[in-house]
Amino acid sequence: MPMKHFQVVGRKAPTESDPEPQLYRMQIFAPNRVTAKSRFWYFLHQYKKMKKTTGEILSVNEIFEKNPAVVKNFAITLRYNSRSGTHNMTKEYRDTRLTGAVDQMYQEMAGLHRARKESIQIITTNVVEPKDCVRPSVVQFHDSKIRFPISHRRPRVEKRFKKTFSPFRPNTFVG
Amino acid sequence: GELACTNRRPVKMPFTRFVEIGRVALINYGPEEGKLCTIIDVVDQNRALVDGPYGITGVHRQVINLRRLSLTDFKVKIGLNARAKSLKKAWAAAGVQEKWAATAWAAKRASRSAKASLTDLGRFKAMLAKKTRAKKVKTAFNKLKKSA
Numbered sequence: 001m002p003m004k005h006f007q008v009v010g011r012k013a014p015t016e017s018d019p020e021p022q023l024y025r026m027q028i029f030a031p032n033r034v035t036a037k038s039r040f041w042y043f044l045h046q047y048k049k050m051k052k053t054t055g056e057i058l059s060v061n062e063i064f065e066k067n068p069a070v071v072k073n074f075a076i077t078l079r080y081n082s083r084s085g086t087h088n089m090t091k092e093y094r095d096t097r098l099t100g101a102v103d104q105m106y107q108e109m110a111g112l113h114r115a116r117k118e119s120i121q122i123i124t125t126n127v128v129e130p131k132d133c134v135r136p137s138v139v140q141f142h143d144s145k146i147r148f149p150i151s152h153r154r155p156r157v158e159k160r161f162k163k164t165f166s167p168f169r170p171n172t173f174v175g
Numbered sequence: 176g177e178l179a180c181t182n183r184r185p186v187k188m189p190f191t192r193f194v195e196i197g198r199v200a201l202i203n204y205g206p207e208e209g210k211l212c213t214i215i216d217v218v219d220q221n222r223a224l225v226d227g228p229y230g231i232t233g234v235h236r237q238v239i240n241l242r243r244l245s246l247t248d249f250k251v252k253i254g255l256n257a258r259a260k261s262l263k264k265a266w267a268a269a270g271v272q273e274k275w276a277a278t279a280w281a282a283k284r285a286s287r288s289a290k291a292s293l294t295d296l297g298r299f300k301a302m303l304a305k306k307t308r309a310k311k312v313k314t315a316f317n318k319l320k321k322s323a
Contacts, residue, residue: 069236070256071216071224094219096238137219144255146217149190150241156204174245175192 001117003029003102005064006036010057012050023058024048029102029122033060043121065097073128073138074101080109081119088123092135098125150174192246194223197253199271200244201280202234209284210234211247211275213266215257228262231272249274 006028012021024044030036037057045051077090091108093101102122109115130142153174192198198214212234216224221241227234236259251265266272275281293301 069224071218096218096224141217141219144196147193147195149188149193150246151190154242156242173189175190 001031001103001106003031003099003106004036004062005029005099005102006033007059007061007063008036008040008057009059010040010044010050010055012048012055027063027125029099033062036060065099068096071096073130073133074098075124075126075128075133076101076105077123077125078105078109079121079123080113080115082113082115092128092133092138094138094141098127101125192248194241194246195250196255196257197251197265199247199249199251199275200225201247202239202243203245204243205239207234209288211271212239212244213251213253213262214244215253215262216255224256226257226259226262228259228266230259230263231266247275247280248278 007025008028009023009025011023012018014021026040026043028036028039028043030039037060040057041052041055044055071094074093074095075090076093077088079086079088091105093104095101095104102125105122106117106120109120110117130139133139133142152172154172155170194214194217196214196216200212200214202208202210202212210227211232212225212227214223215226215236218224218238222238223241223244224236225234225239225244226236229235249269249271251262251269251271253262253265257265290301
């Protein structure tokens with residue numbers, strides 16, 4: 001599911017004794033504003049004594065990528081529940097948008113650790129300078145003279161031309 | 176015991192076209208199909224950041240999957256994340272447009288799209304042209320056959 005980046009600001013409902021309650025702001029990755037508000041309360045009521053019924057959300061703003069034309073390295077620190085415990089992780093991704101890196105993270109966690117979205121909490125996200133990156137899968141692309149061939153080209157066949165049987169093995173070499 | 180190492184690296188790779196900064200590629204799938212673009216940065220194993228340049232080929236700066244690219248033999252000299260202006264200059268310096276149009280690949284694409292966009296009159300004219308040519312070939316052939 002493509003994630004969007006929201007800033008949600010909320011507070012406890014004002015009362016006579018507390019007419020100006022403390023504001024709390026969270027950055028939430030969610031597919032839409034409705035889910036963003038829901039996740040805001042999910043986290044807020046774990047940290048502070050307020051919930052959806054006792055509080056109010058003042059604003060939900062979508063945050064857009066400042067420069068989506070530049071490739072960046074993102075580090076995402078997360079916490080997830082596995083079948084037998086809960087663990088912290090720091091993962092690095094290369095992408096042009098933070099939301100793209102977050103999508104990659106959810107996909108990777110699902111694939112490698114069978115962790116679904118509900119079990120994952122994103123703690124921090126950062127843009128990382130190439131010199132500070134750690135993961136080899138990201139560091140290997142930090143080369144201003146990067147050069148690699150497409151060594152295994154899988155032919156793209158239109159659905160209507162797909163055959164069950166073929167007399168030839170596919171040719172994956174394009175040069 | 177020690178393994179007898181018979182693993183010799185090939186001196187020359189069979190690959191001639193590489194994903195690299197400055198490589199000109201043809202987009203072979205999607206809304207920008209058929210347009211040329213330049214790889215200006217590599218995101219990861221499967222994706223590259225690509226730019227037309229927009230002013231020349233009509234491809235905006237975007238991330239595209241390498242599966243949607245067919246690499247060409249042409250390369251322009253640019254730095255990492257080149258700006259549109261320097262990219263245009265590099266294209267002009269390398270003469271990519273002319274070189275591409277001169278390739279058999281581009282000529283085949285052009286002729287195929289021309290054929291596909293023929294009207295009925297066009298197809299009729301093509302049929303007549305084929306008949307005229309075939310007649311000329313056959314008369315010349317038969318003459319040779321007779322004289323042989």
